[in-house]
Amino acid sequence: MTATQPHIEWMEAIAGQLRERFGEQVLAVEQAYDFPIIVVEKAAIINVLAFLKDDSEMGFSFLTTLCGMHIPDNKGQEFGMVYQLHNMPLNRRIRIKFFMGENDLDVPSATILWPTANWMERQEYDFFGFNFVGHPDLRRILNMDEMNYFPMRKQYPLEDLGKHDKDDAKFGR
Amino acid sequence: MIENQTILTPEKDYVTLNLGPTHPATHGIFQNVLKMDGEIIVSTEPTIGYIHRAFEKLAEHRPYNQIAPITDRMNYCSAPINNMGWHMTVEKLIGCEVPKRAQYIRVIIMELARIADHIICDSVIGVDTGALSGFLYIFQEREHIYEIFEEVCGARLTTNTGRIGGMERDFSPKAWEKLEQFVKEFPAKLAEFESLLVRNRIFMDRTINVGPITAERALAYGFTGPNLRAAGVDYDVRVMNPYCSYEDFEFDIPVGTNGDTYDRFMVRLEEMKQSLSIIKQAMKNMPDGPIAADVPAFYLPPKEEVYSKMEALIYQFKIVMGEMDVPKGEVYHAVEGGNGELGFYLVSDGGRTPFRLHLRRPCFIYYQAYPEMIQGSMLSDAILTMSSMNVIAGELDA
Numbered sequence: 007m008t009a010t011q012p013h014i015e016w017m018e019a020i021a022g023q024l025r026e027r028f029g030e031q032v033l034a035v036e037q038a039y040d041f042p043i044i045v046v047e048k049a050a051i052i053n054v055l056a057f058l059k060d061d062s063e064m065g066f067s068f069l070t071t072l073c074g075m076h077i078p079d080n081k082g083q084e085f086g087m088v089y090q091l092h093n094m095p096l097n098r099r100i101r102i103k104f105f106m107g108e109n110d111l112d113v114p115s116a117t118i119l120w121p122t123a124n125w126m127e128r129q130e131y132d133f134f135g136f137n138f139v140g141h142p143d144l145r146r147i148l149n150m151d152e153m154n155y156f157p158m159r160k161q162y163p164l165e166d167l168g169k170h171d172k173d174d175a176k177f178g179r
Numbered sequence: 180m181i182e183n184q185t186i187l188t189p190e191k192d193y194v195t196l197n198l199g200p201t202h203p204a205t206h207g208i209f210q211n212v213l214k215m216d217g218e219i220i221v222s223t224e225p226t227i228g229y230i231h232r233a234f235e236k237l238a239e240h241r242p243y244n245q246i247a248p249i250t251d252r253m254n255y256c257s258a259p260i261n262n263m264g265w266h267m268t269v270e271k272l273i274g275c276e277v278p279k280r281a282q283y284i285r286v287i288i289m290e291l292a293r294i295a296d297h298i299i300c301d302s303v304i305g306v307d308t309g310a311l312s313g314f315l316y317i318f319q320e321r322e323h324i325y326e327i328f329e330e331v332c333g334a335r336l337t338t339n340t341g342r343i344g345g346m347e348r349d350f351s352p353k354a355w356e357k358l359e360q361f362v363k364e365f366p367a368k369l370a371e372f373e374s375l376l377v378r379n380r381i382f383m384d385r386t387i388n389v390g391p392i393t394a395e396r397a398l399a400y401g402f403t404g405p406n407l408r409a410a411g412v413d414y415d416v417r418v419m420n421p422y423c424s425y426e427d428f429e430f431d432i433p434v435g436t437n438g439d440t441y442d443r444f445m446v447r448l449e450e451m452k453q454s455l456s457i458i459k460q461a462m463k464n465m466p467d468g469p470i471a472a473d474v475p476a477f478y479l480p481p482k483e484e485v486y487s488k489m490e491a492l493i494y495q496f497k498i499v500m501g502e503m504d505v506p507k508g509e510v511y512h513a514v515e516g517g518n519g520e521l522g523f524y525l526v527s528d529g530g531r532t533p534f535r536l537h538l539r540r541p542c543f544i545y546y547q548a549y550p551e552m553i554q555g556s557m558l559s560d561a562i563l564t565m566s567s568m569n570v571i572a573g574e575l576d577a
């Protein structure tokens with residue numbers, strides 16, 4: 007069972023403009039359900055976001071959300087970042103992604119474009135340990151400061167490693 | 180608010196004030212370390228995460244139908260909206276079209292939840308200005324809404340209502356009766372509440388120009404929902420990206436002008452009336468038909484069938500054990516929650532649990548503007564600004 011994918015008529019135009027401006031740095035253009043997805047190189051991410059935000063033809067001026075991802079099986083590109091932008095007047099939404107290896111988790115910060123990226127990036131730092139370069143205040147936000155690992159990475163189990171009050175035998179596990 | 184006041188006190192004479200984490204005036208667990216110059220706030224350092232429960236991590240370890248109860252605990256003032264948002268996200272992923280009747284029932288439940296949410300926020304703004312009576316009057320109506328929820332799904336606060344593919348059951352005659360009574364009685368109660376506050380001199384003096392934010396700053400800070408509309412931007416997910424048959428209904432989007440506490444109060448007040456009008460339209464045009472789509476592999480079968488039919492028993496077992504064939508893919512679905520755009524970004528790798536679920540929680544995103552909004556104002560105004568932003572700890576910390 008698969009959902010029908012609506013035709014997004016403006017998708018090709020936007021992708022064409024991005025390809026023209028950023029060339030090889032635009033790696034892929036695809037569509038998932040009602041969203042166009044554009045995968046770019048990490049080095050280009052801030053320029054792509056700034057172009058989409060500030061160019062008068064693009065007008066994706068609202069940062070809906072951003073989030074990180076950990077894909078251990080994707081060797082060489084284990085981590086990813088996803089940005090969702092919204093052009094409110096024309097009601098167009100777009101998703102920008104990039105992937106990176108686990109040895110280089112420096113991510114240029116989007117706080118220079120949107121103040122709202124501040125806490126969103128702190129949250130993703132807290133969960134995945136990305137180093138947002140240029141972030142004004144990169145600290146943990148939801149977890150406690152003493153925590154010494156990044157819990158959303160796939161290698162960490164759901165329950166705290168330091169917890170011994172739940173004996174598996176007692177719970178029949 | 181005292182604007183552009185020149186701060187003459189030397190830095191060392193500032194007083195550090197801990198507002199929270201558990202302060203009776205903040206309605207939830209937030210800590211704000213305020214630097215005060217007399218009664219004027221110089222700077223604020225918010226700390227959040229006191230009730231963080233790792234929902235995004237939890238969701239990676241739960242089958243799809245077991246994630247609905249987690250969403251209850253986000254904005255617990257309007258839990259059904261979160262439930263429906265989650266169900267609709269999964270329905271989008273599996274490509275399931277929900278029958279009209281189920282959609283209309285969902286709209287009624289979601290709008291009731293929105294009214295309950297706005298009742299809490301607006302009456303608490305009253306309480307924080309010192310007007311307790313409005314709160315006491317209007318909370319009776321919230322109780323009536325919860326009685327309807329109880330009739331529909333058996334729970335009041337954390338409802339876990341709806342299923343992937345439709346609703347778990349139709350409205351009972353008792354539920355219709357209660358709903359009709361609510362629709363009949365609520366406007367008078369709301370008018371009474373309104374007359375206590377809206378043109379009240381003290382209330383107006385306490386709220387107008389308190390904690391204002393411009394439309395431009397609000398958008399830069401990612402505001403959505405009533406707080407953004409109070410600043411004058413008419414963005415509403417129900418209109419922009421209609422889901423669940425919202426395109427069938429006629430309603431207005433109220434907007435404010437100054438983005439201050441009074442505007443936020445008024446926008447929510449008007450939204451309650453609009454929600455009531457949507458409920459009336461849905462009740463009037465309620466279509467007949469099934470309450471769930473024909474997706475036996477995803478929709479939990481009714482209990483009586485489970486006990487009497489082989490097929491239903493098999494599907495019940497498979498779904499409860501998390502053996503659902505969810506396609507690979509990624510999907511984003513947003514609903515207009517009580518506080519704004521509540522988004523679910525779901526990545527599926529075809530496994531029994533989501534590969535990644537990111538929750539766009541409106542509270543979390545706009546609460547970071549709070550220090551900017553209260554800078555230079557008095558402590559009592561800071562309390563009022565926070566309650567008018569309707570920051571819900573459960574949604575903030577997820």
